[in-house]
Amino acid sequence: MAFEGLADRLQNTLQKIRGKGKVTEADVKEMMREVRLALLEADVNFRVVKDFIKRVTERSVGQEVLKSLTPGQQVVKVVHDELTTLLGGEQSKIAVNNRPPTVIMMVGLQGAGKTTTTGKLANHLRKKHNRKPLLVAADIYRPAAIKQLETVGGQLSLPVFSLGDQVSPVEIAKQAIAKAKEEHHDYVIIDTAGRLHIDEELMDELQKVKEISNPSEIFLVVDAMTGQDAVNVAESFNGQLGLTGVVLTKLDGDTRGGAALSIKAVTDLPIKFVGMGEKMDALEPFHPDRMSSRILGMGDVLTLIEKAQTNVDEEKAKELQKKMRDMSFTFDDFLDQMGQVKNLGPLDELLSMMPGANKMKGLKNVSIDDKQIGHVEAIIKSMTKLEREQPEIINASRRRRIAKGSGRTVQEVNRLIKQFDEMKKMMKQMSGMMKGKKKGGMKFPFM
Amino acid sequence: MSFLKRLKDKFTTQSNSASEKFKTGLEKTRTSFSTRVNDLVKRYRKVDEEFFEELEEILISADVGVHTVMELIDKLKDVARTRNIQNTEDLKSAISETLAGMLHKGEQDGRLNLQTEGMSVILFVGVNGVGKTTTIGKLAHQLKQEGKSVLLAAGDTFRAGAIEQLEVWGQRAGVDVIKHQEGSDPAAVIYDSLKAAKSRNADVLLCDTAGRLQNKVNLMNELEKVKRVIEREVPGAPHEVLLVVDATTGQNAMNQAKTFSQSTNVTGLVLTKLDGTAKGGIVLGIRNELDIPVKFVGLGEKIDDLQPFDADQFVYGLFSGLEDEEKAE
Ligand SMILES: Nc1nc2c(ncn2[C@@H]2O[C@H](COP(=O)(O)OP(=O)(O)O)[C@@H](O)[C@H]2O)c(=O)[nH]1
Ligand SMILES: [Mg+2]
Numbered sequence: 033m034a035f036e037g038l039a040d041r042l043q044n045t046l047q048k049i050r051g052k053g054k055v056t057e058a059d060v061k062e063m064m065r066e067v068r069l070a071l072l073e074a075d076v077n078f079r080v081v082k083d084f085i086k087r088v089t090e091r092s093v094g095q096e097v098l099k100s101l102t103p104g105q106q107v108v109k110v111v112h113d114e115l116t117t118l119l120g121g122e123q124s125k126i127a128v129n130n131r132p133p134t135v136i137m138m139v140g141l142q143g144a145g146k147t148t149t150t151g152k153l154a155n156h157l158r159k160k161h162n163r164k165p166l167l168v169a170a171d172i173y174r175p176a177a178i179k180q181l182e183t184v185g186g187q188l189s190l191p192v193f194s195l196g197d198q199v200s201p202v203e204i205a206k207q208a209i210a211k212a213k214e215e216h217h218d219y220v221i222i223d224t225a226g227r228l229h230i231d232e233e234l235m236d237e238l239q240k241v242k243e244i245s246n247p248s249e250i251f252l253v254v255d256a257m258t259g260q261d262a263v264n265v266a267e268s269f270n271g272q273l274g275l276t277g278v279v280l281t282k283l284d285g286d287t288r289g290g291a292a293l294s295i296k297a298v299t300d301l302p303i304k305f306v307g308m309g310e311k312m313d314a315l316e317p318f319h320p321d322r323m324s325s326r327i328l329g330m331g332d333v334l335t336l337i338e339k340a341q342t343n344v345d346e347e348k349a350k351e352l353q354k355k356m357r358d359m360s361f362t363f364d365d366f367l368d369q370m371g372q373v374k375n376l377g378p379l380d381e382l383l384s385m386m387p388g389a390n391k392m393k394g395l396k397n398v399s400i401d402d403k404q405i406g407h408v409e410a411i412i413k414s415m416t417k418l419e420r421e422q423p424e425i426i427n428a429s430r431r432r433r434i435a436k437g438s439g440r441t442v443q444e445v446n447r448l449i450k451q452f453d454e455m456k457k458m459m460k461q462m463s464g465m466m467k468g469k470k471k472g473g474m475k476f477p478f479m
Numbered sequence: 480m481s482f483l484k485r486l487k488d489k490f491t492t493q494s495n496s497a498s499e500k501f502k503t504g505l506e507k508t509r510t511s512f513s514t515r516v517n518d519l520v521k522r523y524r525k526v527d528e529e530f531f532e533e534l535e536e537i538l539i540s541a542d543v544g545v546h547t548v549m550e551l552i553d554k555l556k557d558v559a560r561t562r563n564i565q566n567t568e569d570l571k572s573a574i575s576e577t578l579a580g581m582l583h584k585g586e587q588d589g590r591l592n593l594q595t596e597g598m599s600v601i602l603f604v605g606v607n608g609v610g611k612t613t614t615i616g617k618l619a620h621q622l623k624q625e626g627k628s629v630l631l632a633a634g635d636t637f638r639a640g641a642i643e644q645l646e647v648w649g650q651r652a653g654v655d656v657i658k659h660q661e662g663s664d665p666a667a668v669i670y671d672s673l674k675a676a677k678s679r680n681a682d683v684l685l686c687d688t689a690g691r692l693q694n695k696v697n698l699m700n701e702l703e704k705v706k707r708v709i710e711r712e713v714p715g716a717p718h719e720v721l722l723v724v725d726a727t728t729g730q731n732a733m734n735q736a737k738t739f740s741q742s743t744n745v746t747g748l749v750l751t752k753l754d755g756t757a758k759g760g761i762v763l764g765i766r767n768e769l770d771i772p773v774k775f776v777g778l779g780e781k782i783d784d785l786q787p788f789d790a791d792q793f794v795y796g797l798f799s800g801l802e803d804e805e806k807a808e
Contacts, residue, residue, distance in 0.1 A: 072545045075729035078536055142752065142780070143608025143725060147639075173780070175647030180640030183661075187639075228755045255608070259542040259729025261757035282607065285692035287731040310607075310637075 041066045042104040060092050063107050074288035074327045077263045080297040088114050108330070115324035119293060123302045124317035126157070127248035127276070133166070133212040133220045135245045139238060139273065140253035141265060142226030145281035145307055147177065149253050150223040151184035152307065152315035153279075157219055158190070159313075165190060166217040168208040170241065171225035172197040181223050188312055191217075201225070201237060205245045220245070229268035238273055249276045251304065254291060256283045262291035263298045270299045280318070281307035290327050361456055363420035367412045370405060407440055411448050414438040423449060526559050526567055534574070542729050543760035547767055551577060582766055582773070583790035589774055590787075592718045592746065593683065598676055600684045600709055600716035603749075604702060604739050605723035607690030610751035610777055612641065614723055615685045616648025617777070617785035623652055627682040632672030633658035634665045634705065637689040645687055651782055665689065665701065666708045673712040686717070693738035703742045721774065723749045726759030736765045750788065751777030 045066050064085050071081045091110050128134050136153065138146045150167060157163040167185050169192055171177035178194050185192035193208040205222055212220045222245065227234040242250065252266060252275050269275060278299075280292055283306045292303055303318040355361045412420065414437030419426050426434070426449060435442045531552050538548045558564065558573045593599045601618075603611045612635065619629045631649050633656055635641035642658050649656040657672040669686055676684040688705060691698035709717045722745040724732050739745050750759045753776050762773050773788040 069545055072539060073730055075542075075731070078539045141727060141755070143610065145608060174644070176640040176643035178640075179643045180638070183639030228752075230756060255725075255727070257606070257725075257728045257731040259727065259732075259757065259761070260540050261542070261727050261755070262729075264756050265727075282692060284694075285606070285731065286694040286734055287729075291729070 041070060042108055045104070057093050060089065060107070063104070064089050064092070067107070067111055070328055071290060071293075074290035074329070075257075075259050075262070075294075076290035076327065077260050077294035077297070080263070080294050083297070084114065084118070084293075108328070112321075112324050112328060115293065115327060116320045119296055119318075119320035119323055120302055122317055122319060124304050126161075126304070129248050132216075132218045133209065134218060134249075135209065135247040136219065136221045136249045136251065137238075137242065137245065137247040138221065138223050138251055138253055139269060139275075140226060141228065141255075142174075144226060144253045144255045146226060146253045147171070147180050147184065147223050148310065149251075149279050149281060149305075149307055149315070150181065150221050151188060151312050153251075153305070154185075154190050154219075154221055155188055155312045156305075156315050158188075163218050164216070165219035165221055166208065166212045166215070167192045168204060168220060168222040169194040170201040170204045170208075170222050172199070172201060172204075173225040177223075177225065184312070191215075202240045202244055205241045209245055222247070229265050229272070235272050242273060250274065251277050251279050252295075252301070253279050253281060254295060256280045256289045256291060256306070257285065257287040258291040260294075262294045266295040266299050266301075270301065275299065275301055277302050277304040279303075279305045279307065284308045284314070288327050288329060289323065292323055293327060359456060363412050363415060363423060363452065366452060366455075367409065367420075370409065407438075407444065408448055410438040411435075411440055411445055423452060526565055526570055530567055531556065538760065541758035541760035544730055544733065544764040547764040550767070551581075551763075578763070579790055581763055584766075584770075584772070589772060589789055591774060594715075594718060598681055598684060598713060598716075599718045600673070600676075600686065600713055601719045601721060602686045602688070602706060602709060602717040602743065603721050603723060604688055604743055604745070605690060606692055606725075606735055607638075609690065609723045609725040609728075610749070611635075611690065611723045612644050612648065612687055613780065614721075614749050614751060614775070614777060614785060615645065615687050616652055617782055618775070619648065619652040619654045619685055620782045621785060622683050623654055628680070629654040629683045629685065630672065630676045630679065630681040631656045632669055632684060632686040634669050634672075634687045635689040636661055636663045636665050636668060641687075641689065666704045669705050670708050670712065673709065677713075693735050699738065699742045702739075706743050719746045719774075720744055721747050721749050722771070723751060724759070724762070724765075725757075726750050726752045727755060727757040728761065730761065732761040733764055733768070736769050736771055740769060740771065745771055747772055747774035749773075749775045749777065749785075754778045754784070 042063055045063055067088065068081055068085055071084065072078060076084070088107075088111050091114070092107050126134075126136070138150050138153075140146050154165040154167055157165050167181055167190055169178040169181045171181070178197060182192045182194065193204070193211055195204050195207065201224060208222070209220055211217075222241065224238060224241065225234070227238070229235065250273055252269050254262065254266070258265070266275075266278070278292075278295055278301050280289065280303055283289060295301070296303060303320075303323075305315050306318050308314040308316050355365055411434060414434045415426070419430060419434075431442055431445045431449075435445045438445075534555070535548055535552050538551065539545060543551070554577050555570065555573060558577070559570060562573075564570050564573065591601075603615055605611050615631060619631060622629050629652070631645055631654055633642045633645045635645070636659060639661070642656075642661060646656050646658070657668065657675050659668045659671070665688065672684060672686065675681075686705070686709070688702060689698075691702065693699065706717065706720070720743045722736060722739050724735065728735075736745065736748070748762060748765065748771055750762055750773050753759055765771055766773070773790075776786050776788050778784045778786060
């Protein structure tokens with residue numbers, strides 16, 4: 033499906049690969065096909081995707097991934113890491129001119145969200161940095177654009193400088209800065225009209241506004257829903273004006289936002305802020321890691337993988353997997369596994385993070401109580417070695433003894449043994465699913 | 480008669496300023512696209528994997544979307560196989576045929592559904608900043624020129640300055656605007672506009688709405704309410720629900736089309752900002768998956784920068800460079 037996350041897709045790919053025991057370079061290639069599709073569906077420019085895949089393939093065919101027990105997850109991690117690195121750090125700082133006012137110019141295509149962002153930025157400067165910005169209405173073309181900025185200014189109780197729509201933007205900028213000096217505004221934010229990057233006349237006008245106002249920042253405002261053309265727009269604006277940063281708008285929508293990566297890749301400009309709504313306080317710093325997860329469509333699964341990686345002993349996991357397959361899973365393994373799971377954190381939280389977990393019938397109604405785990409542990413520890421290895425031999429008198437030894441009731445012991453049986457069955461099913469191609473199959477991080 | 484020949488004929492008999500305008504607007508799109516296809520054809524003499532790979536890239540770079548592209552490529556591979564086409568030159572017309580076939584399904588589907596008797600109501604919907612208000616201004620002008628009496632409803636009561644923006648367009652087109660105050664209930668404005676349109680015997684009522692992202696459930700509910708008011712007040716209305724899509728938009732446009740269709744039963748698309756370098760290829764996928772036709776294209780910010788969409792013309796625009804070469808042979 034179009035919006036399946038990368039993690040899910042790799043999972044499916046892996047199901048085909050699994051059972052062969054080893055992941056080959058060809059398998060990595062297959063996985064990269066999925067990565068490519070995911071990125072293209074997220075609107076990352078196809079050239080950027082190409083370069084990216086090359087880099088990630090190189091890293092993925094490296095030793096660490098192929099030898100790993102969880103190559104699929106390793107690939108997701110490599111992809112995610114690379115994406116995050118490419119997207120750059122968190123940098124929401126705004127330049128300050130040592131001779132005020134500091135001028136910020138807002139530029140971009142029509143309908144990108146410049147006026148709204150101008151208001152948000154002013155609000156941000158005032159609230160977070162205690163500044164006194166002056167808003168400048170330099171969009172003399174779009175009907176009622178000035179009125180829009182005036183309304184925004186009114187909502188924020190911030191002054192808006194305007195000379196109507198019969199005076200050139202260059203003149204407006206000039207007079208606005210003079211006024212800002214006079215009235216001791218430390219920031220001037222110029223809202224310019226939306227224009228196409230190929231409109232020479234209007235791009236020329238922007239250059240003139242730049243010359244006269246000597247801005248410390250020129251922000252390109254880009255709609256997060258932009259497709260393949262984002263690279264042309266960003267490259268062109270940057271080439272003609274020398275931008276200093278990017279603001280990504282409308283990220284509160286359901287777009288994957290691959291444009292962020294495209295723009296970063298071709299301009300190397302920092303993405304400073306993201307717009308998260310129509311309200312004036314809906315401006316947030318850019319988080320590269322969240323953005324990569326979003327582009328890859330995979331929610332919280334990374335946190336999960338990270339947790340699993342730091343806490344799970346790979347040798348043990350391997351052994352466990354084998355046992356699951358041939359049904360030789362014992363109470364000792366159970367105890368062992370529980371110990372590992374406990375290291376991962378609260379169980380329901382873990383389950384909720386797992387892609388596909390909600391699709392699994394067996395798991396849906398299991399509510400997991402951490403306190404209960406302690407009881408289970410006590411019961412198992414009261415079993416003899418033989419009982420743990422061959423649970424079939426646990427008859428009624430053995431059950432009574434175990435109950436006494438653990439301080440739990442016989443009913444609880446019965447319930448655990450029953451659950452253990454069921455779990456074994458489920459595991460067999462699951463390892464079957466992992467080998468087969470059946471959809472909806474899933475894999476615990478510790479398997 | 481070959482497909483391109485047919486298109487050519489269509490053009491010469493039409494040869495009015497409208498088609499010229501459309502062509503100029505598409506000039507950049509066309510040159511870059513057809514130049515690339517031509518390059519491709521020159522570079523690869525043989526129809527092979529590599530050729531298809533690059534064709535795939537060209538289509539993806541036009542925002543057609545991977546799924547649609549893969550479908551298209553499969554179709555073309557089929558065509559190449561069954562017609563035993565080995566020379567890339569011979570595949571050119573198959574490429575444009577396949578694309579046009581996807582967009583063009585009937586004579587009617589590009590046309591606006593206007594009532595011959597009584598009032599027609601058109602509802603405009605879409606995400607923020609795509610060009611709804613501008614398109615309404617342009618369409619009002621066009622309908623007025625056709626001799627119709629037109630009324631505009633200022634249904635965007637949310638965005639600052641939106642009402643004033645529509646009023647400016649009303650003045651430009653010479654049509655009245657029914658409005659309430661900023662912040663008021665959009666359904667109430669629409670209700671009043673319907674009443675006014677009825678009492679004035681207007682031919683067409685164009686209803687503006689606030690831009691909204693399709694994942695905002697409460698805002699989509701609000702839109703449904705607006706539509707219900709229209710349905711209740713005028714039987715058979717709205718006669719068109721036009722989803723305005725910015726050509727710069729990538730794959731999210733598919734989500735927009737899906738979700739807006741679910742809540743307002745979209746009957747057509749307006750593809751705006753085609754005067755830029757973006758190609759709006761997503762409409763292929765939308766047509767393919769949801770069967771929503773494109774009715775208009777926006778080619779600029781001026782009042783006459785709106786043109787009816789014609790699938791053949793669109794594809795002709797994309798491939799006219801190919802056609803010239805065919806003629807020269
Ligand atoms: N270049 C170009 N700009 C357009 C086109 N249609 C609308 N715009 C511009 O896009 C911006 C947003 O348009 P608007 O009608 O306010 O969008 P709305 O929020 O959907 O009502 C304005 O600056 C319009 O002038 C078009 O076809 N081409
Ligand atoms: Mg509007």
